[in-house]
Structures are given as C-alpha cells and as structure tokens.
Amino acid sequence: MKRLLFTLIILRLTAGYSEAVDIRIGFINGAESVKVSATGYMDIIDLATNEIISTTYGWSGGFVKATQEGLVLKDIGLFTNPVLLKPIVGAKALVNGNRYRGEIEIQKNGNGIKVINVIDLEEYLYGVLKSEMSAKAPMEALKAQAIIARTFALANLKKHEQEGYNLCSHIHCQVYKGMDMETDNIIDAVDSTKGQILTYDGEIAQTFYHSSCGGVTADVLSVWGKDIPYLKEVYDPFCKASNDNWNYTISLTAIQNILNIGNISSIYTDGKDSGGRVKNIIIEHTQGKATIPGNKFRLMIGSDKIWSTRLTIARNGDKVTFQGKGKGHGVGLCQKGAVSMGTLGYNYKQILGFYYPGVYLRSIVFEEE
Ligand SMILES: [Zn+2]
Ligand SMILES: [Zn+2]
Structure with a gap:
C-alpha cells in the first residue's frame, strides 16, 4: 500500500489512479x-x-x-x-x-489518548459525505460533493502535521464519523469519481462551498480578502426557487455584550459587492466606532442567526432586525443550486464547472514513498 507523505507533491496529472492511498484522520485527542x-x-x-x-x-x-x-x-x-x-x-x-x-x-x-484512523482516502470519503450533503441528493450532486471533499482533503494534508495526522474529524476539517455514516448512494458517488480532484494552474484548487447563495455566489475577495480566479461571483438561477429568506431580531444591548463595546448609537452597512453582500458593518458607540467585515460580524453574532451577508439592517428603538437571503459565506459551490442542477439532469462536471469556472478536473496518482 502506498502512503501519502506530509511533504509530497502528489500531482502527476496523468494516467490512472489505481493504488490505494492512506490518509491519517485524528478523531480523538485527549480522552482518558x-x-x-x-x-x-x-x-x-x-x-x-x-x-x-x-x-x-x-x-x-x-x-x-x-x-x-x-x-x-x-x-x-x-x-x-x-x-x-x-x-x-x-x-x-x-x-x-x-x-x-x-x-x-x-x-x-x-495524560490522554490520541486516536488516529489510518484509512484509504476513498474509504474515508465514504464516511464524510453524509455530513456534508443529504445522502438523498441527486447522484450527480453527490459526485460533485465527493470531488470537493477529496480535493479538500488533499489540499489540507498538512493541517494537523504537528499533531501527527493529516486531518481532524470535526468541522475544522471535514466531519467524519466512520463507517456508520455510509450509504449505498454515497459509496457509488465516491467510487464513480475515484481519484478525481479539481485543480487550477497545476495546483490543487480550493473548493469552498456553502448551503445556499440566495441567487448569486460571493467573490472570495470580498469575504476573506483573497483573490482567487475561480472563486468569483456566479449568478445562480438554480437555487432561486428556494431562496432562503431569513430575518433575525436582536437588541442593541445584546450586540454590545457580544462585541464588548460601549452603548450603540447607530449601526449600518458600509459598501456592498455587486451581489448585494455587505462589506462592512459600522457600529458607532460611546467608546468609538467599530468597522467589522460583514462575514466576521455574521460569525460573531452566530452563523445560525445571521445566515449570510446579503442583508439589510432596520432599527426599531432598542432592536435591530437583520433581513437577508441565502445561507453561508457564499463562496464557491452553492449546495442548494448543485442539488437543483442534479435534479434538472446536469452532470457533476457541469455542476463543478458552473460554480468553479476555469478549474480542471484531474485524476491523481501518487508517488512512491
Ligand atoms: Zn482539523
Ligand atoms: Zn445558489
């Protein structure tokens, strides 16, 4: 069996991919x-x-x-x-x-125990997909998700290098709970895309994804300040029918407490990208003025409360209501749109090409240790 090295450059982007390759997943760290x-x-x-x-x-x-x-x-x-x-x-x-x-x-x-699952990369993916997308999703959407998860794993082999494994089993990397999460559909989706990953310019691509873009995906530049050519705004007609409209009301006092700032006199948005995502939230308070990047603000208040940065703010006395569309950071593949594309008969290559324009689908082979 061949093994992935922490340092290896994997890509010889040709030929077939038949060898089993092991990956190390740390799933318990510190238990007695x-x-x-x-x-x-x-x-x-x-x-x-x-x-x-x-x-x-x-x-x-x-x-x-x-x-x-x-x-x-x-x-x-x-x-x-x-x-x-x-x-x-x-x-x-x-x-x-x-x-x-x-x-x-x-x-x-x-004084604790560290437990690592040493597992074939493809078999690891069997246990990952269900936590990322419903196992009942159309097969082509599941295949797209399998390629995203495989690409993510290979792009992040060094994430836990210091701890002696490649990836953890939590949301920090990819949620992985072993074999009991497998379904026949998921195994089919992984097997039928075996070894396929997304690349750009000869490098492994960064395959971010989110629940629902609400009509247009985000430019990664406006979310995390990085300029990545294949992570730009994509107008998405596929998730439109199920636009996630949401709203959330919170008191100014609660925001003050979460952000640990003075009494708020005003709160407003500053700048929007062409898809309507807020660049910054400005808060004027008794101790000064805070400028918080939209996505950071969303995570500080809670991503389950403020679903996305495609939002508007309305104030009513001591309360503010955030109202918006979509769920998640908005970068890369929109899962709701991908599922809808699968239902409409698009294949996984078309789905991936739509959300990551310009990337290449490649088969990987591994160097000998
Ligand atoms: Zn991790
Ligand atoms: Zn979408």
Whole structure:
C-alpha cells in the first residue's frame, strides 16, 4: 500500500489512479480512555517494533487507558509504545461504539489518548459525505460533493502535521464519523469519481462551498480578502426557487455584550459587492466606532442567526432586525443550486464547472514513498 507523505507533491496529472492511498484522520485527542473492539479478528501491533502483541477475536468490553507508565490494554497488558489495531479477514474496528474501516493507531498524548484512523482516502470519503450533503441528493450532486471533499482533503494534508495526522474529524476539517455514516448512494458517488480532484494552474484548487447563495455566489475577495480566479461571483438561477429568506431580531444591548463595546448609537452597512453582500458593518458607540467585515460580524453574532451577508439592517428603538437571503459565506459551490442542477439532469462536471469556472478536473496518482 502506498502512503501519502506530509511533504509530497502528489500531482502527476496523468494516467490512472489505481493504488490505494492512506490518509491519517485524528478523531480523538485527549480522552482518558477509549472503548475498543472488533467485528472479528484483530491484530494488535507494537508500532515501535512492528511486532504483533496479540491477536484478539472481538475483544468485547475491551478498552485502552492512558496511565503514567503508558497505554493499558485491558486483558492484554501495559505498553509504552503506540499501538496499531489492525482488523484482519474482513473485520472492522470499533472505537467507542462506532465502526471504522482501515486501521486504528493509539498513542499516549500527555495524560490522554490520541486516536488516529489510518484509512484509504476513498474509504474515508465514504464516511464524510453524509455530513456534508443529504445522502438523498441527486447522484450527480453527490459526485460533485465527493470531488470537493477529496480535493479538500488533499489540499489540507498538512493541517494537523504537528499533531501527527493529516486531518481532524470535526468541522475544522471535514466531519467524519466512520463507517456508520455510509450509504449505498454515497459509496457509488465516491467510487464513480475515484481519484478525481479539481485543480487550477497545476495546483490543487480550493473548493469552498456553502448551503445556499440566495441567487448569486460571493467573490472570495470580498469575504476573506483573497483573490482567487475561480472563486468569483456566479449568478445562480438554480437555487432561486428556494431562496432562503431569513430575518433575525436582536437588541442593541445584546450586540454590545457580544462585541464588548460601549452603548450603540447607530449601526449600518458600509459598501456592498455587486451581489448585494455587505462589506462592512459600522457600529458607532460611546467608546468609538467599530468597522467589522460583514462575514466576521455574521460569525460573531452566530452563523445560525445571521445566515449570510446579503442583508439589510432596520432599527426599531432598542432592536435591530437583520433581513437577508441565502445561507453561508457564499463562496464557491452553492449546495442548494448543485442539488437543483442534479435534479434538472446536469452532470457533476457541469455542476463543478458552473460554480468553479476555469478549474480542471484531474485524476491523481501518487508517488512512491
Ligand atoms: Zn482539523
Ligand atoms: Zn445558489
């Protein structure tokens, strides 16, 4: 099996992609102990010596606990080195009740435990998609999402380099909960786009996406101040039918408390891009004047309250009402539009090309370690 290196330049953008490639997903970091078992036979390997410490069947009621001396494996012993749980003959490992494909690496991390799933990149994607898009979405939209998730994973291999893995299992990277999140549709979507990623100018593309643009996507420049040629405004007729209109009312006092500023005398928007997204929110208060970038303000108040920066502000006494369209930062692919394109019969290439104009779809192959 070939392995991804932290430093590797992966792309030889040609030929096929048939080799399995492992990725390291850190999914527990700091717990005192973890419950571990297997659906069948499992080798337990000392990672410093590569020797098999034990071969168990099931290991029901098994757990691993961190102590001063090392890792205590219930009924097996105390080990000072990291251990690898390697299910064999088709078995799967369970950690805290969730099934995982691939292998499970357990390390001591201070007084806690760090658990890493060493898993084939494509099998990792099986467990990711459902947290990103409904498994009932049209197949072509799921394929587009699979390519986005694969591209994201490869573009961010160094995100947790210091912790000894590639990606975490939370929203910080991509939400991943193992095998129990898989569906037949999702597996089909991943398999039928195997190894395909988006690139631009020979580099892995940055595949941002969001729930709903409300009619036009955002230029990444106006959201995060970066100029990326394929992340510009796209007028989106596909999510129009289901424009997310929202409004949220909050008191000025509550805003003062959240932002930790003086008494607010006025609050207004400053500048909009051509899609109607607010560049800055200006707040005049007794201690001065705050200029807050629109998306930052949205996240400070709560992205579940102020859904997007395509908004207007109306004040009524001590209350302000934010009213807007769309949900999310607006950059890149609009999921609602992608689902609607899939329903209308567009294929995944057309969907990706629409939201990321100018990117290339490539197949990857990996260099030998
Ligand atoms: Zn992360
Ligand atoms: Zn849209």
